[in-house]
Amino acid sequence: MRVSATTPKDEHMPFETILFDIADSVATLTLNRPDKLNAFTAGMHVELREAMDRVRQTKGVRVLLITGAGRGFCAGQDLSERAVAEGRAPVDFGSTLEANYNPLIRGLRELPFPVICAVNGVAAGAGCNLALAGDIVLAARSASFIQAFSRIGLIPDAGGTWILPRTVGLARAMALAMLADKVSAEQAQASGMIWKCVDDAQLATEAQQLCRMLAQGPTKAYGLMKQALYASSENGLAEQLALEARLQRDAGKSHDFQEGVMAFLEKRPAKFTGA
Numbered sequence: 001m002r003v004s005a006t007t008p009k010d011e012h013m014p015f016e017t018i019l020f021d022i023a024d025s026v027a028t029l030t031l032n033r034p035d036k037l038n039a040f041t042a043g044m045h046v047e048l049r050e051a052m053d054r055v056r057q058t059k060g061v062r063v064l065l066i067t068g069a070g071r072g073f074c075a076g077q078d079l080s081e082r083a084v085a086e087g088r089a090p091v092d093f094g095s096t097l098e099a100n101y102n103p104l105i106r107g108l109r110e111l112p113f114p115v116i117c118a119v120n121g122v123a124a125g126a127g128c129n130l131a132l133a134g135d136i137v138l139a140a141r142s143a144s145f146i147q148a149f150s151r152i153g154l155i156p157d158a159g160g161t162w163i164l165p166r167t168v169g170l171a172r173a174m175a176l177a178m179l180a181d182k183v184s185a186e187q188a189q190a191s192g193m194i195w196k197c198v199d200d201a202q203l204a205t206e207a208q209q210l211c212r213m214l215a216q217g218p219t220k221a222y223g224l225m226k227q228a229l230y231a232s233s234e235n236g237l238a239e240q241l242a243l244e245a246r247l248q249r250d251a252g253k254s255h256d257f258q259e260g261v262m263a264f265l266e267k268r269p270a271k272f273t274g275a
């Protein structure tokens with residue numbers, strides 16, 4: 001199955017700030033403002049919302065891959081949209097977060113299948129936290145992660161204050177937020193911020209291989225794993241055990257569970273359909 005890049009209005013017109021493609025059950029979303037390190041604009045947010053709708057609505061999508069065009073992954077909010085003209089009221093960031101960034105991050109978390117981020121270069125500000133919102137994050141060895149917010153007097157947003165303490169611990173999260181130090185891909189892997197870094201030339205291939213493999217996996221179970229793991233930091237052991245029992249009940253009723261067991265007993269590779 002292949003669905004080409006389209007806008008909401010005209011199926012044949014390309015997006016302007018992103019590339020979007022669905023092939024072989026993998027949706028690929030590439031941030032595409034390379035001359036500005038793929039910084040988010042209001043127009044890009046509109047296109048991201050449309051792309052996310054397509055990801056949710058297209059039957060058969062089993063993995064979402066997010067990456068960036070050019071030498072950067074994403075430099076966060078485009079600051080040229082944020083310069084405060086004299087006499088004008090500043091933008092209300094509570095509103096822009098609620099309208100743009102928060103639904104994007106929540107939407108990724110709520111997808112019932114894996115989201116892979118392939119971080120091809122610098123990821124800064126909200127771009128860093130978009131990268132970290134992937135369920136599995138791969139990075140090119142030359143990529144870097146910067147909680148750039150304190151450099152402009154803001155706090156980490158787009159989920160940064162939630163994900164960082166959970167991945168790297170409170171001490172590192174606090175220092176990264178306050179100091180806005182550049183974290184290399186190797187440091188990010190070593191600290192548990194991301195899954196792994198790979199040689200630059202290998203990133204696209206590794207990411208595609210990973211997506212292809214996951215797209216043939218037990219999608220329903222992956223979705224349930226997301227629910228369980230993301231709930232774990234809010235739950236005590238008793239609640240988490242109860243959640244596992246509830247979700248495993250669902251997994252145990254899946255076609256893929258039956259197929260997995262039959263394949264094991266018949267000593268053949270399982271053919272998962274995702275159901």
Ligand code: T3D
Pocket residue numbers: 035036037039075076077078079080082093096097122124125126127146148149151152154157
């Ligand atoms: O709604 C709201 O606004 C609230 C939400 C806020 C969320 C946020 O993300 S706030 C944080 C915004 N991001 C930043 O503060 C990062 C700004 N960028 C940088 O610090 C640096 O560009 C990088 C460390 C990311 C990379 O540095 P470097 O030296 O590799 O590249 P560069 O030369 O700085 O950037 C290349 C071009 O991209 C350059 O354009 P030019 O001069 O060649 O025409 C630069 O201006 C542009 N660019 C990079 N980041 C942004 C940007 N343009 C606009 N906005 C950016 N964020």
